[in-house]
Amino acid sequence: MSTTIGKIFDLTVKKFPNKPAIYDVRKNVRYTYQEWSEQVNRLANALLKEGVKKGDRVSTFMFNTEELGTALFACSKIGAVFNPINFRLTQEEVAYILSDATPKVVIFERALEPVIEAIAGRFDKTAFWFIDENKPDYAASYQEKLTEASTEDKKIEVKESDIYAFIYTSGTTGRPKGVMHTHRNMVDQSVLCIAAEKLEVNDIGLVTAPMFHCAELHCAFIPRVHVGASNVILHQFNPKAILQLFEQEKITKLFAAPTMWNMLLQEDLTQYNLFSLKLGLYGAAPMAPSLVNKLHDRLGISLIQAYGMTEMGPAITFLSENDQLRKAGSAGQAALSHDIRIVRTREDGPSDPDDRVQVGETGEIIVQGPCMMLGYFNPDDATEKAMYKGWYHSGDIGYMDEEGYLYVNDRVDDMIISGGENIYPREVEDLLHAHPSVLDVAVVGQPDDRWGETVTAFIVKKNPVITEQELDEYCKNSDQLANYKRPRKYVFCESLPRNASGKIQKFVLRKQLEELLSPDSSK
Numbered sequence: 001m002s003t004t005i006g007k008i009f010d011l012t013v014k015k016f017p018n019k020p021a022i023y024d025v026r027k028n029v030r031y032t033y034q035e036w037s038e039q040v041n042r043l044a045n046a047l048l049k050e051g052v053k054k055g056d057r058v059s060t061f062m063f064n065t066e067e068l069g070t071a072l073f074a075c076s077k078i079g080a081v082f083n084p085i086n087f088r089l090t091q092e093e094v095a096y097i098l099s100d101a102t103p104k105v106v107i108f109e110r111a112l113e114p115v116i117e118a119i120a121g122r123f124d125k126t127a128f129w130f131i132d133e134n135k136p137d138y139a140a141s142y143q144e145k146l147t148e149a150s151t152e153d154k155k156i157e158v159k160e161s162d163i164y165a166f167i168y169t170s171g172t173t174g175r176p177k178g179v180m181h182t183h184r185n186m187v188d189q190s191v192l193c194i195a196a197e198k199l200e201v202n203d204i205g206l207v208t209a210p211m212f213h214c215a216e217l218h219c220a221f222i223p224r225v226h227v228g229a230s231n232v233i234l235h236q237f238n239p240k241a242i243l244q245l246f247e248q249e250k251i252t253k254l255f256a257a258p259t260m261w262n263m264l265l266q267e268d269l270t271q272y273n274l275f276s277l278k279l280g281l282y283g284a285a286p287m288a289p290s291l292v293n294k295l296h297d298r299l300g301i302s303l304i305q306a307y308g309m310t311e312m313g314p315a316i317t318f319l320s321e322n323d324q325l326r327k328a329g330s331a332g333q334a335a336l337s338h339d340i341r342i343v344r345t346r347e348d349g350p351s352d353p354d355d356r357v358q359v360g361e362t363g364e365i366i367v368q369g370p371c372m373m374l375g376y377f378n379p380d381d382a383t384e385k386a387m388y389k390g391w392y393h394s395g396d397i398g399y400m401d402e403e404g405y406l407y408v409n410d411r412v413d414d415m416i417i418s419g420g421e422n423i424y425p426r427e428v429e430d431l432l433h434a435h436p437s438v439l440d441v442a443v444v445g446q447p448d449d450r451w452g453e454t455v456t457a458f459i460v461k462k463n464p465v466i467t468e469q470e471l472d473e474y475c476k477n478s479d480q481l482a483n484y485k486r487p488r489k490y491v492f493c494e495s496l497p498r499n500a501s502g503k504i505q506k507f508v509l510r511k512q513l514e515e516l517l518s519p520d521s522s523k
Helices: 005-015 033-049 066-078 091-101 110-122 142-147 183-197 214-227 239-249 258-265 289-299 382-386 425-433 468-476 506-517
Strands: 020-024 029-032 057-061 081-084 105-108 127-130 163-168 178-182 204-207 230-233 253-256 279-283 302-308 315-319 339-343 363-368 375-377 392-400 406-411 416-418 421-423 438-448 452-461 489-492
Touching: 005 033, 005 066, 005 183, 005 214, 020 033, 020 066, 029 033, 033 066, 033 142, 057 066, 057 091, 057 110, 066 081, 066 105, 066 163, 066 214, 066 230, 091 110, 091 163, 091 178, 105 110, 110 127, 127 142, 163 183, 178 183, 183 214, 183 302, 183 315, 204 214, 204 239, 214 230, 214 253, 214 279, 214 302, 239 258, 253 258, 258 279, 258 289, 258 438, 289 302, 289 425, 339 392, 375 382, 382 392, 406 425, 416 438, 416 452, 421 425, 425 438, 425 452, 425 468, 438 506, 452 506, 468 489, 489 506
Parallel strands: 020 230, 057 081, 057 105, 081 163, 105 127, 204 230, 204 253, 253 279, 279 302, 452 489
Antiparallel strands: 020 029, 163 178, 178 375, 302 315, 339 363, 363 392, 392 406, 416 421, 438 452
C-alpha cells in the first residue's frame, strides 16, 4: 500500500467518521470527518470533470479557509499537484508563480479578487474558481462546481513517490522557487511532527498562521488530520479573536511564529479563560530567550520549537519543552531520521559536506533526511547547488554544542563583517529584545569606509519615549556584547517587514537604510 497524503486522510475518515474534523470560523461551518470527506470527494470529481489529470497543478490563492484544506486532500486523492500561493504577494509576483507552475485551476476568494482580476486575462488556459458569492464574470462558482459533483471516491492510483505539492519559497532574496515534495516526504514529516508535539486524537488545534506556508500546513494542520484531531481555522491572524477561540473552542495546540506569540502577550490575558491550551509550537524564526520566559510565566504552557526550511518539509530540528530554558537560544536536536552537519563555508561554490568544523565552531548548516525535497521546479542549476553531494545546503550559519544541540546564528548573507570581525545579528537582536521598551528588533550591516560595515538596529518601540542614547547605554553596560558589535545607528519604525512565515526581510531593511543614507534623502 502506498503511503500518500490522500491515504492518511481516508484512514482517518474510516476510523473517526463522526468526530469533529474542521471548523471554519469565517463561514461558521463545521464538518465531521465523514462530512468533510464528502466535500473532498466532490472537489476531486469537479477537478476531474474540469480536465485535471494526474500531475497537473491546482493553485489556491486564499487566506485560511476550509476550501484550502479541502483542495489539499482533493488534489492528493487524484494525483494532482497542490500549489498554495502566498496571499501577501503582489499581482506580478502571483503572475510569476502562475506562469511558472502553469496550473489548470486556480481557486481564490473575494479578499484577493483584485489581484486575480488584474492578471486573469493573461492565463487563457487556466480556469479560475471563486469560493464566495457573486462571482466575477471571468470565474466559475466553486460552490456550483461542488454541488454538481458526485461524492464518489474514484480510487485513482497515486504512488508515494508522486509529487504531492509545489510549495514556493518565501523569496527573501530573489524570485521564489517551486519546491517539489513527494507524498512520502510529507507523510514522514507528519509522523515526526506527531511524535515531537505528542499529538493525540482529542487535540483541538487552532490554525492562525498562514495555511499556504509549509510550517502551518505540514507541522500542524496535516499532522492533526493524520491522528484524527480537530482543526479550527481562523481566516487571518487576530490576537483578540485567537484568545476568544481558546476559550470558546477549548483549543489545546497552537503553532505561531515568535512575532505572533509576542502580539498575544500584548493583550490583557486576564480577560480570557486559557486553561485548555497545553502546548505552543513556534518556529519560522528564532525566539529570544526573554520571550520564552514571558510565555512560560504568563500562559503557563509547554513550548516546543521547530526549525527548518521549505526545502526540508520544513522541520529538521526540535527543541523540547524540557530544554526551553536549559538550552535557551538553541534550535534543538535533529528530528527523527535527520542528520545535520556544520561545515566550512566556501566563496567559490557550495560547502563540502566532508569539510566539517569543530564543536562550537560556526559554519553552514547542511542536512539530510527523509523529508528532503525532490528538487526545484524549473530550477536551472539551483537544485544541483542546493543539494550538492546529497545534502541540502541551507545557507544558514550556526554551530553545534557538545551535546549535539544546534544554534542558528544567521543567514550567510546577513552576517556583518566589521573590521575583519564576524558579527551575527541575532546575538545583538537577542540583547535588544530583552530591553523592556523594545517590542521588536532587527539588525543589519551599514557600509562604512573605515570598518567595512557597522551595525544598525531597526527598533519597534513598546515605550514611545525610548531614545537612541538610552539603548546605546544599555548595550555599553551589558556584559553580553562586545563593544565592536554594538549598534552605531538606531532606526525607529512602526513595524518590521516580514514574509508570510514570519521571517524578517532584511533585504528590505538594507534598501530602506540605503535610502536613509542617500544624499538625496529628505529624511
